[in-house]
Structures are given as structure tokens and as C-alpha cells.
Amino acid sequence: MKTKDILLAGVGGQGVMLASNIISEVLFKAGFDVKTSSIKGMSQRLGSVVSSVRFGEKVYSPVIRKADYFLGFELLETLRYISYLNKGGIGIINNYESRIENYPKEIIKRIKKNNVILLDGQKMLGNKKVINLLFLGILSRHLGIEKRFWIESIKEIIPEKYVNINLRAFEEGINVDFKNKR
């Protein structure tokens, strides 16, 4: 099996690292060789966060060259990294702006490709804190890993009192009807 690459990008506080940790744990449990690499900005909050997960029979470099799956939690950070997405790859993008000075205009136009799914996570869930789990739900439809590994990993990694709300967001992601959401 060829190594597959997942790239996640967003800003601090969006749960990018948590999502990356869950994905890597799921793939590990499913029996793949897994390597991750993450870069957080120096700031404690609202800095760029980018993380990658690679999996396959044997993974060498933790650093990716291209991505088969891309999870963009914020539009500017998506624009920054979307060029990594392979032609046939799948992008799941949150329609959300964490604005800074000189924030680029019309990002959506620039990132919209056939294989990019744009979602308004906050509207769908009414809770921006668990958008990361919504995205994992969607990703899980494409990765084809048994659902029990996802549930187990979520329960292991997320503090107990938040598990239910996160599981609900994950289920929501599994069940999104894209014909109406695109």
C-alpha cells in the first residue's frame, strides 16, 4: 500500500492538534505505520497551526510532500496550504475567517476546486468548539477505517465530560448529506 498523507491547518484554539492526535491514534489502532508532524506558532492563541499525519505499511518521513486529504479549519490557513492537496485528493474546508490585517479577499473562489467540500461548521452544529470532530466524521467516510477505532480513540483522548458532545459532532459528520450542503 502506498503511503497516504493527511494535512490539517487552522489557528490555535480550533482543536487542530486534537484532531490530528485522534486521526493518528485511529490509524495506529487500525494497524498502520503512522507518523505525524506538527508546527505550532509561538503564540499561545490564534497563531497558525499545521499538522500532518502519514500512514501506510512503512512510513519514513513524518514531513509530507503532498496531501491526499486536507482539513482546513480556517480560510486563510486553508489558502496557505491548499496547494499541497493532490489532484484527486479530498479537501474539507470550514467557511470561517479568523481575520488579521490585510486578510485576503475572495479566498473561497481561490480554493474552490471540484474535490473541495466547503462547510459552515458553526451553523451546522451551533458549536464551534467541536467542528474538528464534525470534520473527522466526514473524513472517516473516506478513510474506510472501522468506526469502533474512531469511537475508542475519541473516548481515550477527549476528557470524559466532553466525550458525548464530541461523539455527536462526529456522528453528524458521518451523516452529512452533501447534496444539500455543497
Next chain:
Amino acid sequence: MNKKLLSGNEAIARGAYEAGVKVACSYPGTPATEINEALVGHKEIYTEWSANEKVALEIAFGACYAGKRAIVSMKHVGLNVAADPLFTISYAGVNSGLVIVSADDPGIFSSQNEQDNRNYAKFAKIPMLEPSDSQEAKDFTKLAFDISEKYDTPVLLRLTTRVSHSKSIVELGQRKESQKEIKKDIKKYVMIPSHAKPRHVFVEERLKKLEDLSNKINKIEYNNYDIGIITNGISYQYAKEVMPNASFLKLNMSYPLPKKLITEFSKKVKKLYVIEELDPFIEEQVKALGVNCIGKEKFPICGELSPSMIDSILNNKTYSKIEDVLPKRLPAWCNGCPYNSLFAALKELDLNVIGDIGCYTLAALEPYNALDVQINMGLSIGASFGVEKVSKEKNIAVIGDSTFVHSGITALIDIFNNKSTGTVIIIDNGGTAMTGMQPYPKVDFAKLAKAIGIKNIVKINSKSSIKSVIENEVNKKELSVIVYEEPCLLGK
């Protein structure tokens, strides 16, 4: 089989645990912090966040002299601070194992420079191991303790940011306690000239024996003979990724180098590359053997390598590094950070602000532009006195609480005794905030300043009239210390 997904740093901690480490010391610093964080909480191990890296190494050395394994971890620049004990511990050697972990930062993600600490292994004449993933990080930590005891030497375990912060699968093992007791040996541990001279001879002999070991534990992976690659650490993983069919000499132990293996390898392959991040550390030594190789003429000294870059260089592809022309998210203080009011006042006063290392260094960036100098831990106090001696312009030293304990106290004693008329602001937010609010050995700063003999000591907080207090102290003809007390929001 018990396996777990661990970061390189967590794997080092796990290796230390399994190796029976009894003492673990560190001063927090990216990318090394998580090593000690992962050790805190083990009931079998005494852990601490030390005042600085030098003290951390000294405590670890004491434990190893007393017969128990000890590990000390730090970021690359921390080893500069600990260099003084390091060089002579190299002569004295160890009783139980002593491992020094240096996490370097190629690419300067979160540091003030990009120094290559492999040079310390050569400089201090000690062996160095370089893991390339988390399993190796754990295995090499245990190996480092064995080498340390067998060869009577401290061992340098050198990581880089990508190895420290990448996760991969690690097989866990059992802890084995370290058993030795204290063993007095004045000729070995008291480094007066008459003792140090024979120990230097020992160190040179030790290096020869370590080179034999290096020839045994480094491995050649023969494949296609057209291209041979000598490489280390994360560069191995990158190169293996893009050149799976090439032959490799992977340097697990990168000092001393396995000269025999290098010569043998170079004879078998047609074209020899040395792929390493930062300095031509391996390349220069390979060339000194009379072996021809391609290294830094093709690969950059500055910054990180990457699989894409190596692919483009080895396979003559155009390297399309994605230029990030988009607006950057500059690091900034948390909303409501109490540094805002302090630096707003400093900016209004238009002083030369000689700064130090911590979250407050961000005052140098937009929109504040209120910090003029930052070089190393503790520089602010001495440097501001240097300014005072030659310039009429008003200046002030600004230093954080943890940084002051790390390296500021001696400078304060110096400038007081040399009759400084300057002003030092110690920002007391209760912890080492930049790296995640680790505790540090706390002291009452006002009482300390008083004990030094300083008369003008003012405590303020964000509700004080900061500007007028600073102005008042700066205009005095004596040294002043202002303690700005506001707890970090993260610690609340």
C-alpha cells in the same frame, strides 16, 4: 506487544524511565520541554525545573556520581549555559550513566539562533547519538546510558525539532532500576591540573574505543550502488523517502564517526552524498579522510531540509518551495495579557529598552515596537549597564522572573557594585510563561535586591501609574529595581 504512539520527546522520557533514571532536570525551552514534562509525575524519579541548564547538569552529575542514572534535557542554546560543567565532566567521567539531551532547532521555529550542537560532541570529546524517529529516541536513550557507564563518559543525545515533535510508534519495555552506590575517587573527580592531565589522556583513549564502537553500531544498508548517502537523524528519513533504492550509511552514532565504515562504504558506491542539516559536520570529517563526497555545495547550511528539497537536488527536479506571500499570523500576547500596560508605558517614555527572553520579547514586533535588544538569557541587565557607561540616552533593562533567576542575578550584583544608576524591571508573572508556565525556583525579588544593597525598590502592577513610576526611577542617580507583579493569564 505493548506499543504506543509517542512524540520523540515522550519517547526519550520513556527511554529514561525504562533505563532506571533516578534524577531528571531541565530548564524549559522549545523544542525540548516535553521531555521533562513527560518525566514529571513518575514516583521513581526525582524531577525538577532547574534555575538554568548549568544547574540542571550539575544536579544530574551529582546523582550520577552518587551511583544513580540521571538525564538532563534542554534546547540547543541551553547547552551553551551548561557548557562549563560539560567540558570537565567529560574528563571526570561518570559512575552511573549520565545523558545530556540537546534539542536543536533547524529552521529556527522558536529560538534565537540555529547553532548545530553536534559540534559540542566533538568539542567536549564525548559520544553522540542521533535518533531519527520515536522508537530510536527510546532505544538510543537506553543505549546512551549503557555507553555512558561502559565507557565512563557523559553521552550527548541530539534531537532536532522534527524528531522531538513528530509522533511515531514505539514499543514499550520494563523499567530496570540503576543499582550503583557512591564511589569516592579523588583523582577522577577533583579536576586539579595534576589529576586533569591524566584524565585528558584517558579522554583521547576513550575516543579511540568509542570509534570502534561507532564502527559496530552504525549500519550500512546496501542497495543500488550508483548512489550512496551518508546521513543522520531526520535527514535519513527524508532521504530514504525519496531515494528508497539508494545505499545508505545511517549514522546512529554520529560522533565519533565510524571511519572504517565510511571508507568501506565510499569504495562501494559510485557517487557519495552527505545529507545533513545545518553545519557540514559529517562532510568535513569525511573529506578529512580523503574521501570525496557531495554535501553543502548542493544542500543548504541554513534552515531545515525536507523530502521535497532532497528530491529536487538528487533528482534534478525543479524545487517548487511554496512561497508563502500571504499575511502572516505574528505571534502575539494573549488577549488581556498584563504586558500590554507595561509596554504601553515604556513606549510612551521612548526609552532604549534592553530586553530579554520570554513572552515580553514579542514587544519588539508590531504594533508595539517597544523593545530594542534581545540576544540571550539574562543579557538585559549587563547590556543596559554597558549602554549607560557610554551613552547619555536613557535606557532600561526588562527581564522576566524566570529569566532573572536563570541568568540575571549575577549581573544585578555586578552593576550594583559598579555603581550603576540604571533601572531594571523584573516582570514577575509567576512562571516560565512562554513554554507553558512551568514553575522555576522562586525568590522574593524585592528582598533579594535589598540584600544586594539596592535602595530603590518599587513594586507595581497593572493598576499602578506605571509610566510615572518608571520615569521617576529612571531619573534617579542610583540603581533602581522595579518589580512588576501580574500573574500570567495561563496560570490563573
